[in-house]
Amino acid sequence: MATVVEQESIKVIVFQLMDKEYAIPVSQVQGIEKMMHITRVPRTEKFVKGVINLRGVVTPIIDLRERFGLPSAENTESVRIIIVQFDDMEVGFVVDSANDVIDLPVNSIEPQPEVVGVIEEAFISGVAKIDNRLLILLHLDKVLNISE
Amino acid sequence: MEMNQQYLDMFIEESKEHLQACSDQLLELEKNPNDLSIVNEIFRSAHTLKGMAATMGFEDLADLTHKMENVLDAIRNEKIVVDSNLLDIVFESVDHLEAMIVDIANGGDGKRDVSDIVSKLKAIEAGQLIPTSTPTEQEIAADVYTEEPTTDRYLIYDEYDVTVLQQSKEQGFNVYEITVSLRPDCLLKAARVYMVFEVLEKNGEVLKSFPTVEKLEEEQFDQTFQVTFITKDSAEEIQKKINKVSEIDKVVVIPLTKEMIKEASKEELVSKEQLQQESKKSEQQPSKQQKKSEPLKKESNATKQSAQSKTIRVSIERLDILMNLFEELVIDRGRLQSIATDVKHSELTETVERMSRTMGDLQNIVLTMRMIPIETVFNRFPKMVRSLSRDLNKKINLEIIGAETELDRTVIDEIGDPLVHLIRNSVDHGIESPEVRKAKGKPEEGTVILRAYHSGNYVFIEIEDDGAGINKDKVLKKAIDRGIVTKESALVLTDKQINELIFESGFSTAEKITDVSGRGVGLDVVKTTIQSLGGSISIESEQDVGSKFSIQLPLTLSIISVMLVEIEKEIYAIPLSSIIETSIIKKSEILNAHNQKVIDFRGKVVPLIFLDEVFEVPRNEIYDDEYLSVVIVRKGDKLAGLVVDSFIGQQEIVLKSLGNYLKNIFAISGATILGNGQVALIIDINALMK
Numbered sequence: 001m002a003t004v005v006e007q008e009s010i011k012v013i014v015f016q017l018m019d020k021e022y023a024i025p026v027s028q029v030q031g032i033e034k035m036m037h038i039t040r041v042p043r044t045e046k047f048v049k050g051v052i053n054l055r056g057v058v059t060p061i062i063d064l065r066e067r068f069g070l071p072s073a074e075n076t077e078s079v080r081i082i083i084v085q086f087d088d089m090e091v092g093f094v095v096d097s098a099n100d101v102i103d104l105p106v107n108s109i110e111p112q113p114e115v116v117g118v119i120e121e122a123f124i125s126g127v128a129k130i131d132n133r134l135l136i137l138l139h140l141d142k143v144l145n146i147s148e
Numbered sequence: 149m150e151m152n153q154q155y156l157d158m159f160i161e162e163s164k165e166h167l168q169a170c171s172d173q174l175l176e177l178e179k180n181p182n183d184l185s186i187v188n189e190i191f192r193s194a195h196t197l198k199g200m201a202a203t204m205g206f207e208d209l210a211d212l213t214h215k216m217e218n219v220l221d222a223i224r225n226e227k228i229v230v231d232s233n234l235l236d237i238v239f240e241s242v243d244h245l246e247a248m249i250v251d252i253a254n255g256g257d258g259k260r261d262v263s264d265i266v267s268k269l270k271a272i273e274a275g276q277l278i279p280t281s282t283p284t285e286q287e288i289a290a291d292v293y294t295e296e297p298t299t300d301r302y303l304i305y306d307e308y309d310v311t312v313l314q315q316s317k318e319q320g321f322n323v324y325e326i327t328v329s330l331r332p333d334c335l336l337k338a339a340r341v342y343m344v345f346e347v348l349e350k351n352g353e354v355l356k357s358f359p360t361v362e363k364l365e366e367e368q369f370d371q372t373f374q375v376t377f378i379t380k381d382s383a384e385e386i387q388k389k390i391n392k393v394s395e396i397d398k399v400v401v402i403p404l405t406k407e408m409i410k411e412a413s414k415e416e417l418v419s420k421e422q423l424q425q426e427s428k429k430s431e432q433q434p435s436k437q438q439k440k441s442e443p444l445k446k447e448s449n450a451t452k453q454s455a456q457s458k459t460i461r462v463s464i465e466r467l468d469i470l471m472n473l474f475e476e477l478v479i480d481r482g483r484l485q486s487i488a489t490d491v492k493h494s495e496l497t498e499t500v501e502r503m504s505r506t507m508g509d510l511q512n513i514v515l516t517m518r519m520i521p522i523e524t525v526f527n528r529f530p531k532m533v534r535s536l537s538r539d540l541n542k543k544i545n546l547e548i549i550g551a552e553t554e555l556d557r558t559v560i561d562e563i564g565d566p567l568v569h570l571i572r573n574s575v576d577h578g579i580e581s582p583e584v585r586k587a588k589g590k591p592e593e594g595t596v597i598l599r600a601y602h603s604g605n606y607v608f609i610e611i612e613d614d615g616a617g618i619n620k621d622k623v624l625k626k627a628i629d630r631g632i633v634t635k636e637s638a639l640v641l642t643d644k645q646i647n648e649l650i651f652e653s654g655f656s657t658a659e660k661i662t663d664v665s666g667r668g669v670g671l672d673v674v675k676t677t678i679q680s681l682g683g684s685i686s687i688e689s690e691q692d693v694g695s696k697f698s699i700q701l702p703l704t705l706s707i708i709s710v711m712l713v714e715i716e717k718e719i720y721a722i723p724l725s726s727i728i729e730t731s732i733i734k735k736s737e738i739l740n741a742h743n744q745k746v747i748d749f750r751g752k753v754v755p756l757i758f759l760d761e762v763f764e765v766p767r768n769e770i771y772d773d774e775y776l777s778v779v780i781v782r783k784g785d786k787l788a789g790l791v792v793d794s795f796i797g798q799q800e801i802v803l804k805s806l807g808n809y810l811k812n813i814f815a816i817s818g819a820t821i822l823g824n825g826q827v828a829l830i831i832d833i834n835a836l837m838k
Contacts, residue, residue, distance in 0.1 A: 037825075037826045037827075039718070039819070039826060039827040039828065039829065040718060041806070041810060041813055041816065041829065042762070042763035042764050042765070042813075042814070042815075042816070042829075043763070043764065043813060043814045043815075044810065044813060048810065050827075051806060051807075051810070051819060051827045051829075052827065053475070053821045053825055053826060053827050055472055055475070055476055056471060056472030056473070056474075056475035056476060056821065057472065057804075057807075058804045058805070058806055058807060058819045058821070058827055059807060060806065060807055060809045060810045087808075088808050089807065089808045089809045090807060090809075091807075091809050144809065
């Protein structure tokens, strides 16, 4: 059993926020979009940037920097919106840049994220070390849960 | 399998349509019992349904439809007079057919015990057996008879016959079954029959005839009769000889084989059990008659149908995809337009403009495609009310208003059952019996009004009756008995709250439980269903005057007209149905009353709602203008003035949900995508004015 697990890997999308790299399994990602016009939705949480028109579907957008309590950044060319699907929700995450798609060996994932001691800790399902990069895996249901 | 499913879906859809057509026309027929063109319409629907059912292998369905068809056929041949008894039975058949279709749609095999109704239909049909012989009626019936299969074999043989036939064959005689059709305008049928028999008897021996010789002599047959003939002559010779008799339309001579004799004698056994030759005839017919009469039918259909609109079926999913793709296109159009303005190339500009116009038209079509008039739900009610009122011995007139109100398909699919409950409730509990009504000084005929209309972001459906209304004391007593409210709390309930009690589960005020309603599971289910659709239901009632149930439903995914307004850089849409008018007011016209800014609008004090404050619109600089743009909106009788920066204009938009992530946003009922591809939020006036 153990040997089988060692060979298993998951494909993840790697994106950047500030100086850290995060990962979301490809299976949960619907697409990556360039920054587009976001319509503000009044009286929502601060990290809800608003909604976009994603090919005819009105999709809510969450600013991950705001969500993780990081300082907000200027919009640059590299800013991307990662569209994720979770349960029956489709939501876009604003990230600094989307870097890579990599195969992450399952055994490289450490479930206990002891390294991080900041606000986003609650949203982390694990960390993975691959080569010299440290990837933080996100807990989508926690990120999307407004009422915590 | 997939193909089967596809055909099955089509079959179910079309069957529903045909049944609907049947019931509509039956109701029509009830009003104009002498209009045979209506009967023809019903007959056509029933006939098509029968054909489809037979093709799909739903025998019970085909069989019952066939029986019904026979009755209809008799009606249009003026052999049976339309009366309400007959209509009841035909209606009942349609109900059975509907139940079968529903069963099939739910994955069943469409089997159903219909022996009761079948025997009723047979009984009606049997009444038809006394033929009419006046020339005018035959002329009317003429076209029908041309459709009658001339070669169907009605002759049946008993053991004696079989022996005779076999012996004749062995002795070198030819045995034929001869089908003779008289011309439809034939006046002296008995005489012609006599002449035919004379010809035959000169050349051989007539073994059997259908109908019997006696009946033939009494002219108790249509245009066609059959005989079994034993002769030495050839088929051609016989045919020629019979044809010499005048007023003969057609003669078909078929040599009788051993197999045919066997088949016919077997059927004899069955028919003995049934003791009804006539029913045998009808059962023998379906498949053959169908095939043969199809071409004729098609001709008549073609001429009639050209007047009806032609439709095809498209799945909602595809329409959704089409819609989304179209919106993509709209975004690109926006980009093209801005490029064209930048480039200032006249040909490009011209082309883009033309494209924009075409797309505008296209947009209208795409948007309206998903909408269905609520008629599709309403149109089953007249029949329902009719049969209910007959069951309950009440006189009820159902009025339908606003059936053309369009609703999204998804809502349409869900709203049927609750409405059935409510209408049953009105008919059963609301409208009193004619005697009671008379005593109360009301007209004997009660009225139930079913009304649908758009208002705001909602569709309202109202069921109003002029019946007994809610007896508040009775409701209270029952509610206390059932433990729904305590005696103490009952004292402080308002009339409205008492009325609402009837929506509580386990509540039924009917003194006797009928099968129409009053099983105590009605209204609370209705309430739950409507709430699950995001709607609400309320009731107004006055004792002895009547009750009105109002259902408010959100317009999910429907198209509404809005006014677009701008606040800072943000665009919001206000549903046009809530808007009374727009107006520009001077700042000095604003008055203060109880910490509330108000204006005087045509003599009314109207509170102002500053949308930039409500929606916390970020302002770069303090907005200060001498004049304010105000949209006067309405919720019920209340008015309010929404202060915006500027008006943009009126537009038809598609209401889109904000998705599952953003729920219950204050005063926002949804979003829409504008021509430039951006999202605009739609303001929920009802929430804003609470």
